[in-house]
Amino acid sequence: VKQNTTAIVLGITGDWAFAAATVLFGLKQHFHNQSYDIIIFHDNMATHDQESLNKIHECHFIQYAIKLINPDKFNRVTKMAFSRFECFGLLEKYENVIWIDSDVLIVGNLDKLVSQNQTGFSMYRHENIPINVSFSSNVDGYNMNADCYNDGIFIINRSLKHPLQLKKWCYEKTEKFFKHINSDQAIINLLLQEFDIEVTSLDLKYNCHPENNFQNPLIFHPWGPGKFWNKFWNPIWDSYYQQWLELKGTPCPEYAKFKRQNLGLRSALKKIKQYFRHA
Numbered sequence: 578v579k580q581n582t583t584a585i586v587l588g589i590t591g592d593w594a595f596a597a598a599t600v601l602f603g604l605k606q607h608f609h610n611q612s613y614d615i616i617i618f619h620d621n622m623a624t625h626d627q628e629s630l631n632k633i634h635e636c637h638f639i640q641y642a643i644k645l646i647n648p649d650k651f652n653r654v655t656k657m658a659f660s661r662f663e664c665f666g667l668l669e670k671y672e673n674v675i676w677i678d679s680d681v682l683i684v685g686n687l688d689k690l691v692s693q694n695q696t697g698f699s700m701y702r703h704e705n706i707p708i709n710v711s712f713s714s715n716v717d718g719y720n721m722n723a724d725c726y727n728d729g730i731f732i733i734n735r736s737l738k739h740p741l742q743l744k745k746w747c748y749e750k751t752e753k754f755f756k757h758i759n760s761d762q763a764i765i766n767l768l769l770q771e772f773d774i775e776v777t778s779l780d781l782k783y784n785c786h787p788e789n790n791f792q793n794p795l796i797f798h799p800w801g802p803g804k805f806w807n808k809f810w811n812p813i814w815d816s817y818y819q820q821w822l823e824l825k826g827t828p829c830p831e832y833a834k835f836k837r838q839n840l841g842l843r844s845a846l847k848k849i850k851q852y853f854r855h856a
């Protein structure tokens with residue numbers, strides 16, 4: 578079997594198979610100009626869910642083992658968020674590696690995504706939001722007021738120097754700075770400073786919060802605790818989710834509850850109208 582030159586990487590706890598499914602459906606719909614391998618780092622995902630995901634697109638499943646000093650410290654992310662550090666190692670096998678958070682919704686064409694990356698590392702930059710939002714306390718020796726990059730979606734390629742060293746550094750500093758950091762994103766932003774990495778600013782359309790009134794989004798990403806299954810109801814996400822259920826994938830208990838509470842027929846119609854007004 579010929580290996581593709583591009584890998585798309587997800588990392589989820591076993592109970593987020595439904596979320597990965599919605600990303601795979603979005604990719605199937607909107608990413609056509611090349612073929613790619615899909616790699617899913619997971620934490621004890623049920624075999625039948627792996628089989629259901631394979632029906633959407635063949636996936637390479639990798640059980641992720643990492644011992645962080647204190648995973649309970651991170652209330653906003655699970656240890657699986659740190660599996661994005663594996664992307665650096667994957668550059669040994671792939672020319673391009675794309676990390677996509679599984680809480681996103683792909684709504685437009687991604688054929689130009691890989692070519693956005695001119696420097697080896699591409700991510701959306703939050704202008705005027707300092708990196709200290711990702712920390713509970715400052716780390717000495719770094720500029721904590723630098724603009725924060727959002728690592729929910731990033732693209733790296735072989736222009737990036739010594740990727741294995743970067744990977745090692747990320748894990749080491751996650752342990753070393755665990756008292757200071759709130760998430761993986763803190764470490765990625767320090768990494769940029771430590772290795773003086775030039776980042777290509779990814780356009781907002783590839784990493785756009787659903788509450789942003791941006792006109793032509795291609796990927797919605799509700800960073801923060803509100804997700805498509807508990808806060809931002811969206812008909813496209815819902816249709817992908819229904820397809821997942823048709824594949825007998827394990828449902829999302831939170832979404833069933835959210836729908837019951839918030840989506841009587843009347844409020845559903847209202848939200849659909851609002852959606853198409855903005856679309």
Ligand SMILES: [Mn+2]
Binds near residue numbers: 679681799800
């Ligand atoms: Mn996210």
